[in-house]
Amino acid sequence: MSRLRSHLEETFQALKAKLRSIHHLRDTAALLSWDQETYMPPGGGEARAEQLATLHTLAHEAFISPEVESLLAAFMDPATGTLHEPIASSWEEAPKALLRETWRDFHRAKKLPPAFVAELERTCALAQQAWIQAKQHNAFTEFLPHLRTIVRLKREEADYLGYTETRYDALLDTYEPHMTTSRLLPLFSTLREQLTALLARIQDSSHRPDTSFFCQAFPPTQQLEVSRHILTAMGYDFAKGRLDISAHPFTTSFHPTDVRITTRLDERNPTVCLFSVLHEGGHALYEQGLPSEEYGTPLAEPVSLGIHESQSRLWENCVGRSQDFWQAYFPVLQQAFPTQLRNCSPEAWFRAVNFVQPSLIRVDADEVTYNLHIILRFELERALIEEDLPVEELPVQWQAKMQEYLGVRPAGDADGVLQDIHWAHGAFGYFPTYTIGNLCAAMLYRQACCDLPTLTRDIAQGQLLPLTHWLNTRVHRWGRQLSADELMTRITGHPISPEPFIRYLQEKYQYVYTL
């Protein structure tokens, strides 16, 4: 019996070692991508694409290998994931979660035939090139044939993966495990109703924050200095990370000890960099807060994209667009830009960064209108995957929905249906995770304020670490031990729901726009 247990323990360690080595491949691929976006010379692109393909293929092959299958079989029925006895009844939750989540990934990965994966990857690689061109030419028709193929392949993918209720669920589940359309529909419907109502009241208000001080010269060096200052205050560990510049801000992790952020810079508007850094800083704290000792296993992986986004949105919006935060950090900003911000105040700055205006571009949207952009995409991609919406009708549908939800109409495809790269990546089911992130951010921040009675006072004094530590212990260190809903329920007492987010917005904008 004890010899059996020790053999099982050895096999468990062997499984973890195998998972670690596969993760090294994935994280090496992540470094190839980071380098591509930051320091790679322009001529290196073609070879880099091949290197990335090689690494991804190897990691995929290593994961669905007979070796991993036979390691898993020591613990479970590899066809169903049912744990053997005495593991099921006597092992602790953490190693059982490791096995459960590894099986989940393995089982999903095995369902996709390698030839299909290769075809999808090739199609998306070409589609991304076409998307860049089509966007430059403001011409959806150039992208149309590629998108048509992708939609066909994504439907096939959903059928390979399988689903209980709707085909779209199979894709959604890739980014937000266990989430379903039937859970999202009522949630998004409440949200849309409440947000359009709030937006109408804001648009009727005679108050308008003054945003005139954004449009001046803000030297990049000082912008980055303030950014580093804020990141350090958040608890982002520069000994285990760095901040660089790229065209689109992102966070990438090669290990919890090497988590890097990029930001973009607009010399005429420092909020672009500041809010990028708060956002990516939130993502990065999650990655730095995952348990190093479990590296390579699901216990050191984020729960879902929605929970990941909750971390970035919490810092960017709940904290970074709060009165408390700017009470402490506006003076820092003013010290960096004394001339530019001479006639501004913490209060005026707080109001300015909460300016609301329906606009065409999702990534530039304010907190009120942002989720309407998401709901629009969610509805359209569901229609493509489930209701046979002809792909060529997308631009017209896009225009109609923009008019209906936001009251604005894109002049062309570049500002409309072509603005996001996600569909060219084949990332159907990804967009909803942005909104899930916003909802969870508000739920978590509300709970943090309950658990830490001095939190807002701390923030107003520049002390951000209490919040970071709260997030570390409540969210980060758990990895994938719980699902997103389970995690939110354990922390806040409720599964993912829209009410705290709506209340948060109502309270803030009642104040800012004197509603």
Added chain:
Amino acid sequence: MSRLRSHLEETFQALKAKLRSIHHLRDTAALLSWDQETYMPPGGGEARAEQLATLHTLAHEAFISPEVESLLAAFMDPATGTLHEPIASSWEEAPKALLRETWRDFHRAKKLPPAFVAELERTCALAQQAWIQAKQHNAFTEFLPHLRTIVRLKREEADYLGYTETRYDALLDTYEPHMTTSRLLPLFSTLREQLTALLARIQDSSHRPDTSFFCQAFPPTQQLEVSRHILTAMGYDFAKGRLDISAHPFTTSFHPTDVRITTRLDERNPTVCLFSVLHEGGHALYEQGLPSEEYGTPLAEPVSLGIHESQSRLWENCVGRSQDFWQAYFPVLQQAFPTQLRNCSPEAWFRAVNFVQPSLIRVDADEVTYNLHIILRFELERALIEEDLPVEELPVQWQAKMQEYLGVRPAGDADGVLQDIHWAHGAFGYFPTYTIGNLCAAMLYRQACCDLPTLTRDIAQGQLLPLTHWLNTRVHRWGRQLSADELMTRITGHPISPEPFIRYLQEKYQYVYTL
């Protein structure tokens, strides 16, 4: 017959594709190393070591796999490398060279048992840590047990690899294929005799170049600007490369379209950066000049470390320490540092950068004494591998030989036997390639001056591209089609020999020191 040929052609393409994918792994590992030396946050070191080990192991396993063996077997007897007919008699030289060199690498790699490779790697990883500490503590005894193990393992390695004449040859062959001790001995003996004679005459001379203008403040930004200017003039393509800062200068290639240089900076002496950049620029032109279309195969790999070093030394010394070069580029330097170099001239600068002085540290040595440092190391490492020199006697032997060849004695181990990391890496047989590089550089430069009658005049006018193009067509584009000796013979009419180098030094120093 034609169907057979087309099947063979397909197999040949499959072999090349397999080699390319293995090279992607190696080049990805090279990016991991580059990042480690340039941008990686300090906390990332431990995970990085594991990632590197994973990548190296995978590349090694993929190369010695049954798949590669069976691909090779379509063309040759995999035990001997003898090509099948009709390949041997009717294929062109380039594809035959590809097969020959691939077999050579494969055959060597297969000889080393994986457990032995792993033991050697582990030992060297620990030895490098110990070497860093021992050097800091100026205490060879701390490094001694590690070096003892490494020497034992390197002897074993030589026995696994096999050799015709001496055990040391097996190790030398790793870095300089086909080179043997019996070839090196007379060559190094001539060299030692001539260099010590030249050094004595220089030391007797009453002339001394004035080097006083080195010791001033030279801001890094301008140093890097001049460096970029020179690199561009050399034909280094910044669209396919970049220049960064690191503790030790190096060149790394991830593909001929992405070849990166690093340099080190001394704010009090701009020659450190300038000559590093000329040196690494020479290496980088070789890598950028390899044929992209053959990437992954020996046809796009450098011939040997000696030939690689000939490219760096040619640019650093034959060009970079010439009167012609500074006639064109001293004005550029003076423009960058007008105050510091107000009282200097092209001629005075040329003399200053050719200052000769026996010193303790190899990497700081001048052109005359440099090879004496190498000969000393060559003799000691041969004695360790072949003559059972007890490892603990190294420091005493080192001191004695330094005294004999250079007339200086290190005060401690840090300035003596512990100064280079090579032995801690297990790189026995590496040092001679530095001297081979110096000899080949002089041979090549002499030949270039014959082939291009206006070469020195071009250089004096700042035109460096004619030389780059000559090197491209004579050296770079051939990859490993010829051995080092064959290549040198084809270009210059002679195999590797010391006379052109000795004559080059004699002519230069007769002038500089008015001998």
